Amino acid sequence: MSERTIAAVALVLAWVVFTGVLVRRRPGVAEVHEDGGILVVHASQTGFATELASRTADVIHAGGLGVDLRGMDALTPAMLERASRVLFIVSTTGEGDAPDVASLFRERVMRAPLALQGTRYGILALGDRDYVDFCAFGRDLDQWLHAGGAAPLFDRVDVDNGDEGALRHWQHHVAHLAGATAMEDWSRPAYRRWRLAERRLLNPGSVGGRCYHVALVPEDERDLAWEAGDIVEIGPRRARGDDTVLPHREYSIASLPADGALHLVVRQMRAEDGTLGFGSGWLTMHALVGDPVDVRVRRNAGFHAPADDRPVLLIGNGTGIAGLRALLKARLARGHLRNWVIYGERHAAVDRLHVDELERWHAAGDIERLDLVWSRETRGARYVQDRLRIAADGLRRFMDEGASIYVCGSLAGMAPGVDGVLRDVLGDAAVSELAAAGRYRRDVY
Template sequence: MTLLSDDALRALAAGGTVLSYVALCAGTWRVHRAREARVARAAAALAPAAAGVRPVLVAHASQTGNAEQIAWQTAQALHTAGVPARIASLSQLQADELAATERALFIVSTYGEGDPPDAAAPFVRRVMAGEARPALDNLHCAVLALGDREYQHYCGFGRTLDAWLSRQGAQAMFERIDVDGGDAAALQQWQHQVARVAGTSDLPDWQLAEPFEPWRLARRHLLNPGSAGGPCFHLELEAPAGAARRPDWQAGDLVQVLPPGDGERPREYSIASLPADGRVHLLVRQERHADGTPGLASGWLTEQAAVGDAIALRLRAHGNFRLGDNAVRPLILIGNGTGLAGLRAHLKARAAAGHGANWLVFGERHAAHDAYYRDEITAWQAGGVLERTDLVFSRDQPGKRYVQDRLREQAEVLRDWVARGAAVYVCGSLVGMAAGVEAALVDVLGRDAVDRLIETGRLRRDVY
């Protein structure tokens, strides 16, 4: 177990910070009440099963929803076995609350190169890296760390949290379990340990994901001929014929594609369409390795698979990037490259709902080649769906300029939109764009305000 220094924890906290808080708009009240009702119904299902027994805390830190899903399944399994459970996002936990807890299970993902998920960043800053850290001598706990071995700091945040809990005096009920992607064996090991905590051996297996199905590649169109960047394609996929139910998803959701010969490691892509479009739309850039060979998934989707071929695909909800409570707010949609896919779905949803308070800030290389969905954007501008549009093409002037530069140039406009109650959605490159946008938002809006926006769900990111 690697123990991080206090300076390292503070650096981790700084790396996860982003955006500013302003008053809620009045129209959100009904949406907020509906969400509270849903949460109350879910919590009722986990009500204590025996009087006088303190519940097991099941805490999650999720970026795309996997950790939260497993946390609910964990809590429900405990409850089914007669063990009361209380579920909470890591962002909701206070230091004194954690110090008073006797048993806890933590299910946490890692974002980027070892960072906490966005919603967990305030907990890192406030509790893990704060001045007054809790003594956890009475806490017995365990950590499930979700990650991806393709990243250098595999399960980095889960390892950091596990080390910090140990340093604060917590006792491990069992060793940390690391999950590479959707590793079924590791998840089964977690289920086995949860059953031991519950004092039973007959918990039912969890259905952690829908099975892959053969969707048909119905259309493929190159969007950027002559571009200095990699070729970028608009793809359309049709659901399997005779499906038992109509496929359903929301703006912000993802698909997982399993390319041939890749075992059980799916690739994720943002959905660029709505169910009303009749097909799943994707925006995929063809990646090339150093030796010139195409990326396994992107090469399959953009070149090797023929139109009409079956693509192994499943839909995946991405609750953190859905509109949710932000559905009636003004939206600031920021992205670059293929990140326009997730923003396009949100703009389609806003157009369908008649909400026109939308500001798009999008960046690519050259306007002549890389202005994806130009006609749609022009139509949204003319129809009032886009109140403001800033398209930033980095190589169309002597000095390179990016979306983060435009945000700084429009600092007063940005502050005004946030004051109107706007939520900020960021989609695209983790390295470069996302970090640059984060720094710009903090520069313009202030660090403390940024943390409050994260905590209230008014900053959402889908970056990769």
């Protein structure tokens, strides 16, 4: 047996052992098969698929059936082959990629069909039609299940940017399946009323889009409750006094509840005709300081900081500083100082999106290593992925010490570039293992 084959076998065995860890179960697998219950599997990048999976499990439970709820990182081929009915709630990230928690399943299990002739399934695929590969992972999963002989319980339900009509359609299917048809329709939890407390231009003179620090305060102080890494949903308006319902927009939170306000870093986005985007237009121009803002905070456990004091590598660019800033604040509040930050923007003099804060933390020893990359001022390592490649030896040492990696920022260029460097330096299998173990986490857009 070749060394490559031995290594591959070892990786598969390690993955099988790892996927024996349950994320959440209600009740166990044996009970599900005994009472005709349903296996519910979720794969989420920002936490929304996990939330919907929990709601789906509640509907099944209300119908009197057993339900086994688990993340795709805790799903094994044997579980699928034993299951008679499976519901998948999965999102798509990047350029049609599976969420990070599902990357190992896709690479190891979805490489070839399983024998699933006795399995019936349903898929709720989450995506955004603004991206070319709309719901790509959900579609790939559908084709893979079909190739293994599994039969659909109903047509795949594709959801565009949280569309409530599509979610109600899914709920109807699930309720009918579970015999719980009397349940009220789902709707997103209601927005809470907050107010715009501060808006400050962060990059005057930049050649890029105007970028603002935005601070929101709740009318009810009990709403100051979230963890670093969570997501905020904003209900935008066209202008003051215009109550037209517009699609919600999501932003990485840049602060902690202890700061007394929810901070955002918002770049003005413009369409080809020059009109401002819904969310950025509302937050950076239309709403005035003191105006009400519709806010909903959504838990995103997949981007929370580690509870222990392990080393952490934080990589980002542009408005990705928001998510990195919150994670750093959480780390510093716990006294965890083994932080390496690689952050990039255009010009050092004007594109300082909270960079002064990073430099103060570094000078105080709260950040162990700080690499700032200015793309318009450097001939060689112009981008964060270039700086990461140059620091390959330091990256290997950091990972050998048990570090976790967090990436926040641009989906175009930065995120795939960083991923490519990680795979070149650490190896494809190692990066997939890191993602499955929660040591490689991304909030990219």
